[in-house]
Amino acid sequence: MSKFEFPPSIRSRPVYGTLEVRAGKHHLMIADAAGAEAILDVATPDLMAKTHIIYIPRGADFEDKLRALNPAQFYEGPSYAASVSRIQRVLQDASMGLQVYLTGTEGLMGQAQNEAMQAGIPHTAIQTEHRGSVARRMQCVHCKGITEDVETDPFVCSHCGLNLFVRDHYSRRLAAYQAVCIDAEDPGNVPAQKGIYATETEQ
Amino acid sequence: MTLQFNDETFRDDYSFHNSERAIKRFPFPFDKDSYMYVVNMEQHRGGPSDSIYEMRFDVDEHYVSEMRDRAMVLADDPLRCQSLPHMTLAGWDLLELIMVSKSEDYPDLFQLHRDGDKWHWINKPLGIDDHFTFMDETTLPYGPMEYITRQTQGDFCVLDQRDDNLWMDAGTITTQADWSLDFDIGMNFFEWHAPVPLAHEKGIFVRALKFLLNIQQGAPARRLNWTMTVNPLLDTSPENYHKWGIQKTSLTPENIGAKQHLRVELQTFFRLPRSNALVFPIRCYLCAFQDIVSVPKWGRRLHRVIRDLPEELATYKGFIDNRPMMLDYLSKFDDGQDTSNGIWPELDSEPPLKT
Secondary structure (H helix, E strand, C coil): CCCCCCCCCCCCCCCCCCCCCCCCCCEEEEEECCHHHHHHHHCCHHHHCCEEEEEECCCCCCHHHHHCCCCCEEEECCCHHHHHHHHHHHHHCCCCCCEEEEEECHHHHHHHHHHHHHCCCCHHHCEEEECCCCCEEEEECCCCCEEEEECEECEECCCCCCEEEEEEEEECCCCEEEEEECCCCCCCCCCCCEECCCCCCCC | CCCCCCCCCCCCCCCCCCCHHHHHCCCCCCCCCCCCCCCCCEECCCCCCCCCCCCCCCCCCCHHHHHHHHHHHHHHCHHHEEECHHHHHHHHHHHHHHHHHHHHHCCCCEEEEEECCEEEEEECCCCEEEEEECCCHHHCCCCHHHHHHCCCCCEEEEEEEECCEEEEEEEECCCCCCCCHHHHCCCEHHHHCCCCCCCCCCCHHHHHHHHHHCCCCCCCEEEEEEEEEECCCCCCCCCCHHHHHHHHHHCCCCCHHHHEEEEEEEEEEEECCCCCCEEEEEEEEEEEHHHHCCCHHHHHHHHHHHHHCCHHHHHHCCCCCCHHHHHHHHHCCCCCCCCCCCCCCCCCCCCCCCC
16 A cells, blocks of 8 residues: 655645665554554564564554564554553553564544653654554644544534634644634635545644 | 732723823834834843833733633633643743743842742742742642742743654643734644744744744743734633624724734743743733824824734734724724834824824
């Protein structure tokens, strides 16, 4: 699957790279959906012997291929929410030099990065690679509710029901982009929905 | 002079008003007839008598009412005041800085008595008389930053300094120009300024950061910033934008002089001694267009600045839709005469408006 090229953006927006193997005794890889392909791309028998993979398929079918890599530990979770306590537990035991690799959707990478940061790993030391859906995790600035997997701009807040537009301003702490009411100055005048990247101008 | 505190509101019936004195000392932000971002920093070491620059923390006629408005905002939304766990020491630094400054600068309004770590703080305008132990949070009704910023006009960002950057790790933000502390907390200098147009490309933030990282104890700095607000609304937060945004459409040629306010921020920067944090107070001053144009120099200049402002900035500052109506109003106060350099009103030397 070809990788999506995100358009240039503002300084708070995360920039993702390409996973590469780094030296270390322990490796933690957290992925969802098509992120499995990024793991398959870097996996070697030597690396996998020291790697714990946490994978959330979200409908994708990579379990057999990932298991076939023979990672030191493998867990497949039904959702991020179901997996997060396990991720926290693993990070609690992390020793100096643990290498963290995050890949898949922005929502998965952002949330897992936040857990790693809370465990004391600087965000600049965490590798990320975006794969798959370009949907965003959005925080409504008004009610503070998070709407997952937003693909259109504008969208309706899943908590308070306001019509929100999608900003590029991003909070690592919340692992979310900011969403702001689009029709505050002209209630009811909501533009037609389009894909977030339908035009690359005016984000 | 003895300060008389206004009994006024910044919401609902908007009874906020500026006295003649407050208009004359309003920090008009344009030192020439055009505006573009520059790193406009200067030392914050006093200024002309009775100007907003004179004291370290200016206390004016709006003090008591502004503090009442802040308490209402915090009651509605406690997330407007947050401090990450490592910032408590900086909160004590800030409390000390403000208590010492105010008790020295306004001894008739504020008193601080210190006996070792046993402190006694008297705030006469707000009727506060508290004994507490310095550095012991259990002896105050709030954390130290919240306690003192509930008693001080202006928003407060408390910035941690590490990795050659500044981090928005604590603050009390209830009079903001449309940005969210709850969203931005934990961000670095470049990240929380990310949405600002043009200034990144001009290298403004790189130079400003370099300047701020080097601010020393006892040598605070300041700058002015500005935007526009319809109605004297202090809480122009993104959190409540779905409630106040509609007010921007309430301007008419008849009410614009009274309703449209120039909103000026006096931003100051103080190094804090124990934590090495930087405190960044953002003090908001509001002035109705009809009061600004009572100063001939300001009327002429405001018209020229708003007329010639790049579209990106008028959009970012949120008044692009109202700009034509503003210009219709302001053009009546611009007779084309020259203006003197600098921000001061120069009421004695500038010519009156030609009619």
